[in-house]
Every structure is written in structure tokens, then in C-alpha cells.
Amino acid sequence: MDALDGFFIAEKRSQTLDGSIPVRASQGCKPFLEGNGAGVQLRLAPTMILEASRPPRLRTSRDVKERISALHAAALPRLIAAGVLEQDGYWHRLLKQGFMWTADGEIHIWTGLLARAAPGSCILLGPAFNRRCRIHVGESVIADDTKFVPLVLRLDPLSINTATALNRGELACLTPLLAKTSLRTERIRANPALVTEFDEFYDPEYTTRREGRKQTGKYRRLVQGERSDSWVNQESRIIDLGGPECFTIRSFSEFVTSTGPAEGHPYQETLSYADVRTICRINGRYDGSYVSGPFVKIDRPARKLAALWDDVGANLSGTALKLLTNYANRVADQLQEPHITVVPWLFVATPSGWSTLIDGYSARHLEGLRGIISTDLYPFNPAPVMRVDGPGGFALPKGAPLARILPVPRALLHAPVKRVSSPTADT
Incomplete structure (x- = not known):
């Protein structure tokens, strides 16, 4: 109104x-x-x-x-x-x-x-x-x-x-x-099937096409015909892949109603999201044309992750494991497209009809962008994208805020907005 x-x-x-x-x-x-x-x-x-x-x-x-x-x-x-x-x-x-x-x-x-x-x-x-x-x-x-x-x-x-x-x-x-959006944390050991699906999605052909600067269309084909009719609260899962601790489940702190600020509002107990942070330092430079980097030092965590997944029984191809251990990448090697993406070491799996909002946090010389992943059909890494804000160097320290992960029903995201012209209390 x-x-x-x-x-x-x-x-x-x-x-x-x-x-x-x-x-x-x-x-x-x-x-x-x-x-x-x-x-x-x-x-x-x-x-x-x-x-x-x-x-x-x-x-x-x-x-x-x-x-x-x-x-x-x-x-x-x-x-x-x-x-x-x-x-x-x-x-x-x-x-x-x-x-x-x-x-x-x-x-x-x-x-x-x-x-x-x-x-x-x-x-x-x-x-x-x-x-x-x-x-x-x-x-x-x-x-x-x-x-x-x-x-x-x-x-x-x-x-x-x-x-x-x-x-x-x-x-x-x-x-x-x-109002009721709940997240449950699980370990990768309890979800070996997801590891197999992840490996099948990021097969060598996917990597070859990406390295050749070609679109794969694989995600679009995967989510074709996705449902948007579910608006019922069901628990979503955030799955720790076994690397350094990289996320925390939180709730919002500021609520307002028609009577003013509402401290201790009941939604504080029911509306959850995950704060994701970096597991190592990320840095690079943009010269106004191309991005150099992003560079990471992740050898020890990567070896630990590979050993854990071997223990789980995941026979990962080199391409799927490389996606995780590269951790930060340029979105594309294109002139004046200064975007980087970070692949957090977690999966998000939501109920049918639910997607996940990925709201990137901004930092000095980096602007976090918003994306939406259909995590009921693609229950893998919700990778935030950041835009480099002008020429110069950029860096994110280890433990820096990276993104907010928030499941939402697609039926609610796509619901029409009703506009009201007259201020009547019973509208």
C-alpha cells in the first residue's frame, strides 16, 4: 500500500x-x-x-x-x-x-x-x-x-x-x-548417495566444456519441469562435507509488526538460515580487463577432505574433486567480467518445491550477488558469486563472511503481490 x-x-x-x-x-x-x-x-x-x-x-x-x-x-x-x-x-x-x-x-x-x-x-x-x-x-x-x-x-x-x-x-x-523454515545439519558419512550424484553431475565432459568457455546446459536440463506447488514447512538439510568448519545455523534478530519492534518474536525460533564463511584466505587482482586469481592455499584441508571421502567409499573422479579443492574460481575468462565464485564445502538439500536463496556478503572491493538454486533437484554446493568492484587488489581472510543460505518455497517466491490503493484496515 x-x-x-x-x-x-x-x-x-x-x-x-x-x-x-x-x-x-x-x-x-x-x-x-x-x-x-x-x-x-x-x-x-x-x-x-x-x-x-x-x-x-x-x-x-x-x-x-x-x-x-x-x-x-x-x-x-x-x-x-x-x-x-x-x-x-x-x-x-x-x-x-x-x-x-x-x-x-x-x-x-x-x-x-x-x-x-x-x-x-x-x-x-x-x-x-x-x-x-x-x-x-x-x-x-x-x-x-x-x-x-x-x-x-x-x-x-x-x-x-x-x-x-x-x-x-x-x-x-x-x-x-x-515463517517456519528449519535447517538440520548432517554429515557426509550419512549421505554417500549424494557424493555419487555429485560425481556424476561434474563428469569430465562438464569440465571440458567449461574449460572451453562453453555453456553445458546441464543445470537447466536438470531442473526442467521443477515443481512450484509446495508451501508446507518441511525440514531442509545442510550437509557438512568434512572439511574445516564453514557454516553456522542462525536466526534473524530484528522483527517488526504493526505495533512496532517485536523482541523475542516466535519466528526467532522457527526461521533459520546458514551463515557460510571462508575456510582459507582468498585473494586476487583485477586490472580493469581481466581477473588474476583468485588464489587460495588449501592443500592441507584438501588432503583431509579427500581422505575422508575415500573412507566414506566415494570414488570421486578427478573433475568433481577438483571443483572442491580449487575452492575459488573465476566465473569466466572474459574481458571486463570481473566475477569470482567460491564453492563452499557443504551441500544443501531441500524438500520438493523448495529452492535456496544465496545472498552473498560484500567486502572491500567485492560485492556479493544474489542467486537462487533449485536445491530439491540440485542438492549440492550453493556457490555464491562476487563481483570485483573496480580495478585493484581484493582479499577475503580465512573465516570471512561469505554468504547467507536460506531455503524458500518456490510457490512463495513466485506468488503475486497484491497492491492496495485505499488504506482500509480490513483489506
């Missing part, structure tokens, strides 16, 4: 980012395409400049400020009269400050939008991925499926060092999640 007449635009974007991605990626990289299209993107309509000053300042034209202020002043009484906001409740007191305010060193902007989750689900409000404004946006979970919740963005001015136009690229994203 929009209360500020288009101050922010909520939209589904195209999987090709309006034709801006490389043709080869649009033809062959289904996980990247689905990551581009996932969620509802929030984009600022008017021009606003965030200045990296102390304290930070947000600049816009007088006409824009006066127009949004007038819309804001009219919106609050209307929302209260309709029963969407509670008179003098948490959100009313907060929004009375204006459409923009500063608190705890962050800039808060009310987008003018309000959202309500579908029954049994919630909404992750956080940064956009794959084409975004460069400023960091704080995360929270909209945990209310009965009433509307104002969408307030928290911007960290310390994440930029120059003035940034907030209307260039998507600023934030709404991603639907199932």
Missing part, C-alpha cells in the same frame, strides 16, 4: 536487469537470472543525495521536500482514521517526526509504503542485490500477516565515503519467506 503517492516505487524487475547483463549470463546462468528477479525492489523516485558528512545530510530540491512533506502530513490522519495506524502508537509517534529522521547514527526514511505478509509467511526487508545503490541498508523481518506495517529504511552513512544519489539503482528489496 502506498501512502505517499509514488515517493518510493515498489516493482518486480526483469531477470536480465532490463537487458544490462552479459548475453552469455542471460543464456546460461539460471541461478543469477532468478536472483535478479527475486523479491520486490524498492526504488526512490525523486532525486536525493546523501552526503557523507558528520552528521550526514540528505539533500533534495525544495519542491520535492515540500511535496513529500505535504503528502506525509495528510497521510497520517488518513491512516489513523482507517485503523491502519494506532493513534499515538509506536508507528504514529515515529512517523510524526517526518518522512525522514536520524537516530543512532543512521538515517531513517519512511518509504510511504506499508506491507502485510501472506498468511503463514513473513517479509525480509533488506538491501537490494545485483543492481543496487551502494549504501548499506539495515535488515528487519516484517512478521505480521494480519495488519499492515510501515516500511522504514535504515541507511548507514558510514558505508559510503562520497555523496551518493539514492535514486540510482534499487535501494532495498522485499523478499517473502516462510
Whole structure:
């Protein structure tokens, strides 16, 4: 629901980012395409400049400020009269400050939008991925499926060092999640069949085609006809391949409802994800044309992994084992395509109809991208992709945050978004 007449635009974007991605990626990289299209993107309509000053300042034209202020002043009484906001409740007191305010060193902007989750689900409000404004946006979970919740963005001015136009690229994203999403950890010893399937997928022919810079089409063929009709909570599995410890099961910490922040919300116990981190140092350099590296030192862990898999009885071909022990790779040896991928030493297996969101974490000179893997049909490594952010060196130390792994039903990811024009409490 929009209360500020288009101050922010909520939209589904195209999987090709309006034709801006490389043709080869649009033809062959289904996980990247689905990551581009996932969620509802929030984009600022008017021009606003965030200045990296102390304290930070947000600049816009007088006409824009006066127009949004007038819309804001009219919106609050209307929302209260309709029963969407509670008179003098948490959100009313907060929004009375204006459409923009500063608190705890962050800039808060009310987008003018309000959202309500579908029954049994919630909404992750956080940064956009794959084409975004460069400023960091704080995360929270909209945990209310009965009433509307104002969408307030928290911007960290310390994440930029120059003035940034907030209307260039998507600023934030709404991603639907199932409120009950559980992950169970298993060992590879209990899953020898997965090792065999992994070896069969990454056969010598696959590697030959990849080394020849050709698309294999193998993943696309594997997931053809995938189901998207399951929306029932079932436990997903994250399988430790036996190398150094590389992931931790976590839950979200910030939940908000129609009454305000909800500490100790029940979803904290039911909504799980895995934080994945690096098992060794990764470094390289981008000269503006090609990526050198990424380089890793992984000999000892690789020998330990190979010995464990031999003990499990896995007769891995050289190509499948090489994928794991190389660990970090260039996505492609193409001019001005500075992307690297890391193959974490874990598998993710989800129930039928479920996929896995892979949200890469960003670091200095590296931007983590979003991808989606159909892990019910491809229960192997969910490999995050990172884009090198400009010429120069890049590095990730051992133990650095790499990606968030989060199972989601495809039926929920593909569910339509209902837009409401009038602020009625019983909509």
C-alpha cells in the first residue's frame, strides 16, 4: 500500500536487469537470472543525495521536500482514521517526526509504503542485490500477516565515503519467506548417495566444456519441469562435507509488526538460515580487463577432505574433486567480467518445491550477488558469486563472511503481490 503517492516505487524487475547483463549470463546462468528477479525492489523516485558528512545530510530540491512533506502530513490522519495506524502508537509517534529522521547514527526514511505478509509467511526487508545503490541498508523481518506495517529504511552513512544519489539503482528489496523454515545439519558419512550424484553431475565432459568457455546446459536440463506447488514447512538439510568448519545455523534478530519492534518474536525460533564463511584466505587482482586469481592455499584441508571421502567409499573422479579443492574460481575468462565464485564445502538439500536463496556478503572491493538454486533437484554446493568492484587488489581472510543460505518455497517466491490503493484496515 502506498501512502505517499509514488515517493518510493515498489516493482518486480526483469531477470536480465532490463537487458544490462552479459548475453552469455542471460543464456546460461539460471541461478543469477532468478536472483535478479527475486523479491520486490524498492526504488526512490525523486532525486536525493546523501552526503557523507558528520552528521550526514540528505539533500533534495525544495519542491520535492515540500511535496513529500505535504503528502506525509495528510497521510497520517488518513491512516489513523482507517485503523491502519494506532493513534499515538509506536508507528504514529515515529512517523510524526517526518518522512525522514536520524537516530543512532543512521538515517531513517519512511518509504510511504506499508506491507502485510501472506498468511503463514513473513517479509525480509533488506538491501537490494545485483543492481543496487551502494549504501548499506539495515535488515528487519516484517512478521505480521494480519495488519499492515510501515516500511522504514535504515541507511548507514558510514558505508559510503562520497555523496551518493539514492535514486540510482534499487535501494532495498522485499523478499517473502516462510515463517517456519528449519535447517538440520548432517554429515557426509550419512549421505554417500549424494557424493555419487555429485560425481556424476561434474563428469569430465562438464569440465571440458567449461574449460572451453562453453555453456553445458546441464543445470537447466536438470531442473526442467521443477515443481512450484509446495508451501508446507518441511525440514531442509545442510550437509557438512568434512572439511574445516564453514557454516553456522542462525536466526534473524530484528522483527517488526504493526505495533512496532517485536523482541523475542516466535519466528526467532522457527526461521533459520546458514551463515557460510571462508575456510582459507582468498585473494586476487583485477586490472580493469581481466581477473588474476583468485588464489587460495588449501592443500592441507584438501588432503583431509579427500581422505575422508575415500573412507566414506566415494570414488570421486578427478573433475568433481577438483571443483572442491580449487575452492575459488573465476566465473569466466572474459574481458571486463570481473566475477569470482567460491564453492563452499557443504551441500544443501531441500524438500520438493523448495529452492535456496544465496545472498552473498560484500567486502572491500567485492560485492556479493544474489542467486537462487533449485536445491530439491540440485542438492549440492550453493556457490555464491562476487563481483570485483573496480580495478585493484581484493582479499577475503580465512573465516570471512561469505554468504547467507536460506531455503524458500518456490510457490512463495513466485506468488503475486497484491497492491492496495485505499488504506482500509480490513483489506
